[in-house]
Amino acid sequence: MLYFIPAWYQQNEWRESEQSWHTRRMHTEFDDTVKQVQMFYRSGMRDFKILLLSHAPNFRHFLHRQGVFHAPYWSCFDAIQEVKKKKAAVFSFHNLDWPEGIEFVYTPFVVIAYLHNTKYAQIDFGEAGNPIQVSMYKKEVLSRRNIYDDRGFVSSTEVYDNGRMLYTDYLTEAGVTKLRVYAETGAVEINASCNTYQVFKSDDTIETRTFKETIYMSLTDVILEVLEAHIEDDTGDDVFCIAMHELNYLAAQNIIGRKKCILSFYGDRYRIKDHLDSRPLVKRAGYIITDSEATTRYLKREMEEEITNITDISPYDSRMDFGISEKLMVQKVLVPVDGLPEERFREMMIALAKYLQMNENAVISIFTRNATYDLPEKLLNKIAEILEEAGFDRRMVIHEEEDDTAENEDMEAEEQEEIPIRFFVEQCVDELSVSKCIREQRIMLDMRHNPDLFLQINCISSAIPQIVRRETQYMQNGYNGFVMTEIDRIPVALDYFLGSLFNWNQAKVYSYDIGQKFTTKHLLEKWKSVIAGLEK
Numbered sequence: 017m018l019y020f021i022p023a024w025y026q027q028n029e030w031r032e033s034e035q036s037w038h039t040r041r042m043h044t045e046f047d048d049t050v051k052q053v054q055m056f057y058r059s060g061m062r063d064f065k066i067l068l069l070s071h072a073p074n075f076r077h078f079l080h081r082q083g084v085f086h087a088p089y090w091s092c093f094d095a096i097q098e099v100k101k102k103k104a105a106v107f108s109f110h111n112l113d114w115p116e117g118i119e120f121v122y123t124p125f126v127v128i129a130y131l132h133n134t135k136y137a138q139i140d141f142g143e144a145g146n147p148i149q150v151s152m153y154k155k156e157v158l159s160r161r162n163i164y165d166d167r168g169f170v171s172s173t174e175v176y177d178n179g180r181m182l183y184t185d186y187l188t189e190a191g192v193t194k195l196r197v198y199a200e201t202g203a204v205e206i207n208a209s210c211n212t213y214q215v216f217k218s219d220d221t222i223e224t225r226t227f228k229e230t231i232y233m234s235l236t237d238v239i240l241e242v243l244e245a246h247i248e249d250d251t252g253d254d255v256f257c258i259a260m261h262e263l264n265y266l267a268a269q270n271i272i273g274r275k276k277c278i279l280s281f282y283g284d285r286y287r288i289k290d291h292l293d294s295r296p297l298v299k300r301a302g303y304i305i306t307d308s309e310a311t312t313r314y315l316k317r318e319m320e321e322e323i324t325n326i327t328d329i330s331p332y333d334s335r336m337d338f339g340i341s342e343k344l345m346v347q348k349v350l351v352p353v354d355g356l357p358e359e360r361f362r363e364m365m366i367a368l369a370k371y372l373q374m375n376e377n378a379v380i381s382i383f384t385r386n387a388t389y390d391l392p393e394k395l396l397n398k399i400a401e402i403l404e405e406a407g408f409d410r411r412m413v414i415h416e417e418e419d420d421t422a423e424n425e426d427m428e429a430e431e432q433e434e435i436p437i438r439f440f441v442e443q444c445v446d447e448l449s450v451s452k453c454i455r456e457q458r459i460m461l462d463m464r465h466n467p468d469l470f471l472q473i474n475c476i477s478s479a480i481p482q483i484v485r486r487e488t489q490y491m492q493n494g495y496n497g498f499v500m501t502e503i504d505r506i507p508v509a510l511d512y513f514l515g516s517l518f519n520w521n522q523a524k525v526y527s528y529d530i531g532q533k534f535t536t537k538h539l540l541e542k543w544k545s546v547i548a549g550l551e552k
Contacts, residue, residue: 018064022049023261032072036140038125048282051331073165076104095214105168204232260286288318332473334531339455339478350457352383363503371507392441411435476531481523495526
């Protein structure tokens, strides 16, 4: 069996990141474990199970969003709370025990309950329309918040005093308090009259055990005890793949050395230079998987000694979809700007403006994964100021609203040539919106030190050229793109691909060839090699 321990946490807390349906998603849910689970779920190459350590009362909805609804999993909090239900249930907030005289007011986003013209409660809903929490109020101040499980019961309840959280109770299906976590100290108190948890044995039997203590220093100690009991009778063939994360560090310490273990590093989620004490742990791992060659090089450098049991397996697979950029009247240039140094950003915008004077069919798609609602307006205003200072017409970025007094001005002002907007902002948070955006792009220009991994995979999937600052496994200089550090050469590089259909088609062919190295089949082959190495 292959066990995955994911890093699906909310702000480094033992809880899921589920949110109300109307709240803008500020981050993507996709990571290395999501892709790993998807690959093994769809291929059936090896039996696997997710070991979920976080409190996730809406986990079924998360699995559905990732396309792996029936993926097998074990939930630590289900074991703690002794939950027996497996399937999501349909339930209505109307069926809750409301006081006599309650009145419900339906807003476009939430339902608010009033009692004697005073706000009594607020019901928030998830993306599937299920109630996920009910917040209770006393004199307009939050006093309690009930968190609902999608299987139809209250999973936990938070108690407040004058709006300040006092503690969180985790409950059984019957509503009995199992344990209490105090907000100020983080200490955990086990209910002495309900002090057992479930252990699922390898022969599918369920064993009930008693907690070793009645008071724990932290919730982490409780989770580690229950996890340890669950995996104690694993067979010698079992392999554990742990997503490196601050909360998973202690779990990894308990597993590595006793079990066959893989550590998975993904982007900036866990940087060794910020956790130097974890170096001995990494050295003891059976194998290390990273998301890219760049992460592998970084890890080897930070470990300060040679490590050989390491390989990169992309968390994204290439799927050939040539997009629709050839069918569009305009040539869209995708320009990622997140994390771009200010001076380089300024130089790039000026260079792009120069190129737009050479190619009247080109437009610039400023790309960001930052979900801040007013960011597009801020970016466009910033670009307009940069170009105006450089002597360009700011109207190629934004059209200012005309003053009512303009009709009294000279006829010359009225006859000014209209200048089309050439700069647009593509604000994409999740992977689906990114892929949709890429399908319309003719070329990508990424001048950051580390090009975006997912963007590069999408570029080879859509077979479009890339211009980046350094060569990567997804871009070979002179074939499906260029390596370029001189900002002033951007117009020349863009013209090479956009000014010649032959050059663009050549890059398309090379992109296709490179993409064959990152198909699901090839990624699974790399996984087979890693697991075979561990088993030896």
